[in-house]
Amino acid sequence: MDFGYDETTERLRERLTDFVTGWVYPAEPVFERQLLDRTDPWTAPPVVAELQAEARRRGLWNLFLPGEHGAGLTNLRYAPLAEITGWSPSLAPVALNCAAPDTGNMELLAEFGTAEQRERWLTPLLEARIRSAFAMTEPAVASSDATNIATRIERVGDEYVINGRKWFVTGAMDPRCALFVVMGRTDPTAARHRQHSQILVPRGTPGVHVRRGMRTFGYDDSDHGGHAEIDFVDVWVPVGNLVGEEGSGFAISQARLGPGRIHHCMRLVGMAERALELMCRRVADRHAFGGPLAAQGVVRDWIAESRVRLEQARLLVLKTAWLMDTVGNRQAHTEIQAIKIVVPETVEWIIDRAVQAHGAAGVSQDTPLARLWTRARALRLADGPDEVHRQSLARRELRRHQPRNPGMSHV
Amino acid sequence: MDFGYDETTERLRERLTDFVTGWVYPAEPVFERQLLDRTDPWTAPPVVAELQAEARRRGLWNLFLPGEHGAGLTNLRYAPLAEITGWSPSLAPVALNCAAPDTGNMELLAEFGTAEQRERWLTPLLEARIRSAFAMTEPAVASSDATNIATRIERVGDEYVINGRKWFVTGAMDPRCALFVVMGRTDPTAARHRQHSQILVPRGTPGVHVRRGMRTFGYDDSDHGGHAEIDFVDVWVPVGNLVGEEGSGFAISQARLGPGRIHHCMRLVGMAERALELMCRRVADRHAFGGPLAAQGVVRDWIAESRVRLEQARLLVLKTAWLMDTVGNRQAHTEIQAIKIVVPETVEWIIDRAVQAHGAAGVSQDTPLARLWTRARALRLADGPDEVHRQSLARRELRRHQPRNPGMSHV
Amino acid sequence: MDFGYDETTERLRERLTDFVTGWVYPAEPVFERQLLDRTDPWTAPPVVAELQAEARRRGLWNLFLPGEHGAGLTNLRYAPLAEITGWSPSLAPVALNCAAPDTGNMELLAEFGTAEQRERWLTPLLEARIRSAFAMTEPAVASSDATNIATRIERVGDEYVINGRKWFVTGAMDPRCALFVVMGRTDPTAARHRQHSQILVPRGTPGVHVRRGMRTFGYDDSDHGGHAEIDFVDVWVPVGNLVGEEGSGFAISQARLGPGRIHHCMRLVGMAERALELMCRRVADRHAFGGPLAAQGVVRDWIAESRVRLEQARLLVLKTAWLMDTVGNRQAHTEIQAIKIVVPETVEWIIDRAVQAHGAAGVSQDTPLARLWTRARALRLADGPDEVHRQSLARRELRRHQPRNPGMSHV
Amino acid sequence: MDFGYDETTERLRERLTDFVTGWVYPAEPVFERQLLDRTDPWTAPPVVAELQAEARRRGLWNLFLPGEHGAGLTNLRYAPLAEITGWSPSLAPVALNCAAPDTGNMELLAEFGTAEQRERWLTPLLEARIRSAFAMTEPAVASSDATNIATRIERVGDEYVINGRKWFVTGAMDPRCALFVVMGRTDPTAARHRQHSQILVPRGTPGVHVRRGMRTFGYDDSDHGGHAEIDFVDVWVPVGNLVGEEGSGFAISQARLGPGRIHHCMRLVGMAERALELMCRRVADRHAFGGPLAAQGVVRDWIAESRVRLEQARLLVLKTAWLMDTVGNRQAHTEIQAIKIVVPETVEWIIDRAVQAHGAAGVSQDTPLARLWTRARALRLADGPDEVHRQSLARRELRRHQPRNPGMSHV
Incomplete structure (x- = not known):
């Protein structure tokens, strides 16, 4: 039993602390001012990209992602770094390309995505060229019981047709958010935990209607893309957009x-x-x-x-x-x-x-x-x-x- | 000992319940829509005035105010009515002209105001023709200890000159808010609880700078005039604007x-x-x-x-x-x-x-x-x-x- | 609505306060000493009887009991008096003959007892000549769900036979405790809330075995008769001992x-x-x-x-x-x-x-x-x-x- | 960072678990019965000595003590073992000779005791031939502020004279408790944290009056020697009984x-x-x-x-x-x-x-x-x-x- 961080962790903590205190803290008031001055109410201010460039230059990039595509850290090594990003949670995680929900989506694509899916979506996400969202919660059902999720994903020939309403899709109000990972029911007759699948839906697909931003205690969280309510009405995507196999959602x-x-x-x-x-x-x-x-x-x-x-x-x-x-x-x-x-x-x-x-x-x-x-x-x-x-x-x-x-x- | 409401109270509770469930509840979605459609971001939507007219017609007006100027209810009789207005706190109190901070200001004028002050300010407040605010809290001091209040009210000839910064002046962002009751220090040399006075400052007085609306969590509370930060810079008002005597603040x-x-x-x-x-x-x-x-x-x-x-x-x-x-x-x-x-x-x-x-x-x-x-x-x-x-x-x-x-x- | 005590209550509160502060408080250390000096470990010290005599002399007796048998106070008038007895809960309630579980048993007899039951048990209880206990909780079942109570009360000719184990029968370790009110099941086939009855069991009845005193956090509570575990083994009592009718338990x-x-x-x-x-x-x-x-x-x-x-x-x-x-x-x-x-x-x-x-x-x-x-x-x-x-x-x-x-x- | 126990710890945990579940748990009801059957109300039942013999045979002895006199475990290795003794806190710690306050006193003697003090007191304590107590808390002062401790230890020639009252001296009611470690003030004129010393007082010393056992809630804790109130009245001990130097208490x-x-x-x-x-x-x-x-x-x-x-x-x-x-x-x-x-x-x-x-x-x-x-x-x-x-x-x-x-x- 040993409660000390190892050397790798200590070194990264030090570098990250330098970055957060030296670059992120001074950027906080700039960020606030730029938020007030935005013309599009749902985009991130320019200071974010500047911080990203600096973080990347310092090798503080994609630290969250294990394996070949990311920094390859264990959970135990990444955890103390995630803590440091919590000192400035509106800026530090995104500066390091370590902000939810992109992180979860990148993990998903890295672990379950096909080569094609990875090339089309993982690569630009790893470089922060696009953002992504995860459409899980539905207003009409108690989504904490995931087997309640009612959005329908129906196979028709070589395509899937998606119908349903999601909300609190974090990040989706940002026009740079190019990809929605959608959870829905592919087979209502299967066993309870095999009915659902996850599927990739590009933002521009016909039938995707981003209706409004949800608020949390008055905040629209527009600084990181808000929380969208989205209607999926007869949204057709190719079968190759399914993540993993049917029923694995x-x-x-x-x-x-x-x-x-x-x-x-x-x-x-x-x-x-x-x-x-x-x-x-x-x-x-x-x-x-x-x-x-x-x-x-x-x-x-x-x-x-x-x-x-x-x-x-x-x-x-x-x-x-x-x-x-x-x-x-x-x-x-x-x-x-x-x-x-x-x-x-x-x-x-x-x-x-x-x-x-x-x-x-x-x-x-x-x-x-x-x-x-x-x-x-x-x-x-x-x-x-x-x-x-x-x-x-x-x-x-x-x-x-x-x-x-x-x-x-x-x- | 008797835990039942008396007849007067029961009768008023019934009438107020009818009004709140029959008029205020249906007005809630209208209010929300009108808030989104406003051009001036700090004004109350028109449905408020409609509710006020109906409440007045029903004799549900100024219930909070004891004595000749108001409904003349005891605290014990008004309390259960105030509870009912809490069912819809953004609409019901204002509909009855029983919303803070106007209520406190009306009490103040009724109890401590001169005839002239009452005529100029109390009368229009009682008729909801204007609104008012109470400028007490200051950003620079722990205002919970009221003896800390540092805004200066200095007598010069027949006038007082006011200098200081206040914030969380509720209601003051609304352009209809015509009166600020300001608490400040008239005599720094007096005994600790005799240093302060309250004074009436009309909105338009030179030197009054309403700087910005303060938020509570994410809300700007613009539906009831927000919470202003106000600078008072060399604001001159006549001595007749003092409420009560010097040191009574x-x-x-x-x-x-x-x-x-x-x-x-x-x-x-x-x-x-x-x-x-x-x-x-x-x-x-x-x-x-x-x-x-x-x-x-x-x-x-x-x-x-x-x-x-x-x-x-x-x-x-x-x-x-x-x-x-x-x-x-x-x-x-x-x-x-x-x-x-x-x-x-x-x-x-x-x-x-x-x-x-x-x-x-x-x-x-x-x-x-x-x-x-x-x-x-x-x-x-x-x-x-x-x-x-x-x-x-x-x-x-x-x-x-x-x-x-x-x-x-x-x- | 009126939060003041009425005159009767105020007068009784004053008299009771005098008694508790003037007599009960000084008796507390005496009581503690006498407890240590007892020879029988389950009897109340003699100071209790002295306090009872004084309380009775002052008309502070059976205050808890409404109706003709007691002081006839409403709940609202007795409540503030019960509060005062709580200042010294080991002595004041018993001094006034207002201590549980005798109070509940006296209420039971006054309300549901036959004339004979009242004469035999209520009269001596009202005069504090005997004490009583209420045998409800059973170790083997979750007794908070009263329908679980499993002790059997079976009618055989003109008698009932009782079998079962009770515990936490408060007061029952005191040899002066002459009466047990026992709750048990008379008809297991009846509707769920009609299966049980209450029955009077004199202490000396054959088959009643007081096994041991239960403790609460180390205390045996022997100052007020402890909490007994009691076995009822083929205990025969006449049908006239039933309280109310069968199934009314x-x-x-x-x-x-x-x-x-x-x-x-x-x-x-x-x-x-x-x-x-x-x-x-x-x-x-x-x-x-x-x-x-x-x-x-x-x-x-x-x-x-x-x-x-x-x-x-x-x-x-x-x-x-x-x-x-x-x-x-x-x-x-x-x-x-x-x-x-x-x-x-x-x-x-x-x-x-x-x-x-x-x-x-x-x-x-x-x-x-x-x-x-x-x-x-x-x-x-x-x-x-x-x-x-x-x-x-x-x-x-x-x-x-x-x-x-x-x-x-x-x- | 590593949250697993090391091999030594795992091995000891296994052996100790075997002992506690195989020997201590079965001894619990025996212990309870023997407590009821004791003639001396303050002595430990005989099953304790049997458990000690077995624990010692298994090498589960003095595990708490680091260094040469004990098992030599680090705090990190002993902690998980102490946890296991908590499963049966009245029996397991004493069975292993790891029960407070003896443990603290043994540590004290091992670290600060002279060779003579260690021979006279540490040796029999390590073998569980005697028990000991720590007399710190005083009824008359808020002892949580240790500088309040008022018991006087005054040097007179080659002796110290002790005067004061202590209470909650855990273990001291047991006649086998042979040693009191007493904290008192040797120099009231010294700096605040240099006024006190600790001194060894053998039980039999004239002037040591064990007055009564203190209770915690209803428990006298007589199974492990209770908590004594002790008067020290002109108690003389040789200077060699001081632990460490004057003022180091x-x-x-x-x-x-x-x-x-x-x-x-x-x-x-x-x-x-x-x-x-x-x-x-x-x-x-x-x-x-x-x-x-x-x-x-x-x-x-x-x-x-x-x-x-x-x-x-x-x-x-x-x-x-x-x-x-x-x-x-x-x-x-x-x-x-x-x-x-x-x-x-x-x-x-x-x-x-x-x-x-x-x-x-x-x-x-x-x-x-x-x-x-x-x-x-x-x-x-x-x-x-x-x-x-x-x-x-x-x-x-x-x-x-x-x-x-x-x-x-x-x-």
Whole structure:
């Protein structure tokens, strides 16, 4: 057992820290100004491309992607880097071409895509020439139970016809988003987990109607392409656009969850570090009732609680990454669920305390806190609400205790 | 001891319920559409004036205001009406001319205003011909400690000159907002609670610079005039614009707190009722994992907890209203603080559960929940963060136990 | 709506406060000494009888019992008195002959007993010449679901034969406990809520085996007769011992719940007042790190939270008592469940904070706090765990929202 | 970074698991019976010595002690073993001669004792021929602030005279407890952290008056020597009994804290595993309202929350052990405080849920749960209440953020 980062990780952390503090932090106010000055309300400001160029020059590019197409890092090595990108979650991940949902789509194409699919879509995504989206959630059904997904993908000759409505398709409002990965039902008569497939739909395909941007607590998230509601009405695509085989949609979905969780959770840990830092600075500077806020016992209690909960959360994510690397995603299932349960909730709580410590400024646009909070809150629902994962984790725990097996009492 | 509403109250509740369900609810989608279609981004849509006309016709007008200028209701009779307006907080209060901050300003003018001030400002406010704002909070100081307020109001001859920066001046972005009530320091050498005064500043006065709208989470709250940041630079107003006497600013501030708390808290209770109702309907309709969400134990637990906490919160607000009516605001100080501590937190929790039960829809613009939540969250900071009130309430509780007095152990 | 106690209540509160502070408090250390000096480990010390004599002399006797047999108070008038007895829950209730489970048994006999049953058992109970117990919970089944109760009561000629095991029969270890009210199944073939009956079993009946005293967190509660485990093995009693008619056991059980909850909950409120008072005194006196504990923000936060939660809990219990008096126990069902859910939990939390503020003394025998906590904790399980009541309350709340009925959105 | 136990640890875990499940678990009911049958109410039952003999035979002896006198394990290797002893905390630690407070006293003697002190006291302690106690806490002062400790140790010629009252001296009621390590003030005029010393006081020394056993909730903890209140009245001991040098008492105290925390916290983790296992079995077996409790969503929620919180707590303790081994106790200060803050609270919560799932049985003597809970609760106060550690940890966190140092944002 060893809780230290290895040399490769330490070296990358240092380089990434330099980049984030030296380039990304100074770009934050520029980004905000450019957002206000945009003519198209859904495009990313030009400073993003500048940061991407610099990151690429520094070799900080596609760090998330294992294997030949990316940086080839293990989950355990990438996780601490994802944390650092969480310090500036609107800019740092995209600067490194490590932003969701492109990351998940690139993983999908790298692992399950045909040579042709990879050439047409993976290559430009790896170079950030286009963006992509993942169309999974549907307004009409409880999508946390993926077997509910009702969008129809029907084979007709050498083509598939797609019909259905999706929403919260993150990134899809950005006109540069060229590809939608769509989950739908190819065979309603198959076994419950073999009914669905995933298919590639180019943006311009007739019948694809991007209707509106969904908001999260007032934010349109137009800085990273928003969250679209999309109607697919008689959308025809060639059979070669199917990802993997028919009926594999659910399994492929599961495969993208593990790494996605690590990324999300470590970015959240980084976001909480940023919030905690802002809280500490604020309360040291701000005075009321005869002293700095930092002298108030309740404020200190928040800070201590934040630190203690955050350390635990980080350790659990890192252990999960290590398990995925050593015994595989399947064996790490409990931990992958555990971090989904605990990290967004913990981070939401910490950011909320930072908001409170900032008073009115905390809820306003003058600190990143309100927006950070909203991201954390939304992640308690993304990939299914916490409650789904809790029930499932408990079922496994209950099973473990059926035969008496006290020597194995921990996960 | 009697927990039933009296006849007057019951009759008004019935009439108001009819109005809100029969007129306000149907107006909600109209309001949303008109908001999207506005040309001026800070004005209220026309449906508001239509509702106001109907409310006035029905005698549901200025219900909040005791005494000759208003409906003359006690706090205990108005409270249950304020709750009903909380079912639709963006529309119902304004429809009845019972929306903050105008309510507080009207109370202020009715109680402390000169005949001239009342004629010029109170009359048009009572008829909803203009709107008004209260400029208290400052970005540069912890304004929860009101003695920190630094804006300078200096007497020069027969005028006062005002210099300072305010923010979160609710309603002030609306061009119809004609009056700012400004809190500032008239005498830095006076005793701590006698340094400040309140003064009336007409919108058009030279030196008043409305700089920008502040946001709460992602919302600009432009539907009710937003929250302005305002610079006052060498703003000259006649001495007759002072409210009350010099040095009375802090005392007048305190006076507006009691009724304001009752209004805010009862509206919050109504907002929580709306959220709870939406949650119950949603979970009855939505199915996942083989049954309606309403069959899930955890969801039921939220509902039970919501109901139980909400009943308690309402009772405490009503008791506070009763105390204010019977022993006065001063004697009800503990309870006025208690409701500020407990109601926003309780209601925020309930709305958060309703959001969670709605999944992605809950954070979006398709239900009122995300916006309701943001209102509740902001009210944990408005009038000073919860923590200030907790410390103060505890100090009084500690004092009560100095001499042994077990027979008086409750508030 | 009126939140003041009426004159009768105020007068009784004053007299009871005099008695508790003037007689009960000074008796507490005497009681503790006498407990240590007992020869029989399950009998009440002699000071109890002295207090009873004094209480009776002062007309503070059987206050809990409505109707001709007792003091004839409404629930709303008795509730604030029960609260005062909670200041000293080991002595005050028994001193007034208002201690559970005798109170419930006296209500049962007064309401459902035959003239003969009343003469034989109610009369001596009203005079505190004997004590009684209620044998409901069984170790072998989840007794919170009363239809699970498996003890068999079989009619054979003019007698009933009882077989089964009960536990946590409070008071039954005291040799003065002369009567057991036993709940059991008379007809396993009847409808689910008509299978059970209640029956009177005199202590000396052959086949009644009191096996051992159950403990709660280390306490044997021998000061009020402990909690017995009892085997009933072929216990024959005459048919005249049945309470009410066959099959009415469940209904009678429900009938005793309402007033019982009010009593328990208001005593709990009184216990919390005592704990809060002890906490306030302690932190004012105790110094660490350069000042009194009372100066620490976190301690003040506990005190404020305690006061605010306690006020709300009290109001909800009082409203419930008022509802029971005005619309009946059946219509007050939601509130009766609500107070069971919220009061023990609230009071447990407050006492826990008082324990923490006392350091090691708080968990020891040198303050009443650890024992008070244990009572509150046990009451989260007595009458069924909180969770059962939460699920049930939620079911009713869900039903209320089936048809849209916004005007009735509160309980 | 590597989250797996090394081979040595795995081997020891296996051997210890065999011993605890094969020998200690079967001894638990024997122990309970022997406790009831004791004649001396403060001695350990004979089964303890039998278990010790077996453990020693198996080489599972003094595992806690690093260096030449003990098993020589690192903190990181011992921690997972301490966890296993937590499965049966009344028997397993003492069976291995790894029970507090003897462990801390042996560490003290091994590290700071003179050759003579080690021969006289360490040798018999290592062989479990005697027991020992640590007299630190005083009833009259807030002992969490160690500089408050008021017991006087005054040098007179070649002797020290000790005067003062201590309480919660764990183990001291057992007549086999031969040694008291006493903390007291040797020089009231020295600097604040140099005033105190630790001194060895043999039980029989004149002036040592063991007055009574303190209780925690209802437990006297007589199975492991209780918690004594002791008066030291003119107790003379030779100067050679001082541990270390004069004025080093505070520093020595700090030194024993680090390993002690690891031991306590990992035992707590083991206790929580036991409770979680009991909860899972119980809810699988128990039926109510038409199904096993395990089918209820709220119960599953407890189980998931328990597992997730427990995994995080364990990781934080293990990381702390690793830090102590690699960078030293001083550098691990934040983490040593963090585990004190989070582990007892987490474990208390988990055990409370297990109690609730057991209904009445959970609070009784028929499961180990109520006792486990009480241990966890008491540990929130032992070594100072949580709050002290929270304030201190927050102070350090605030200092870290004084200069901007985002690259070091985690502990």
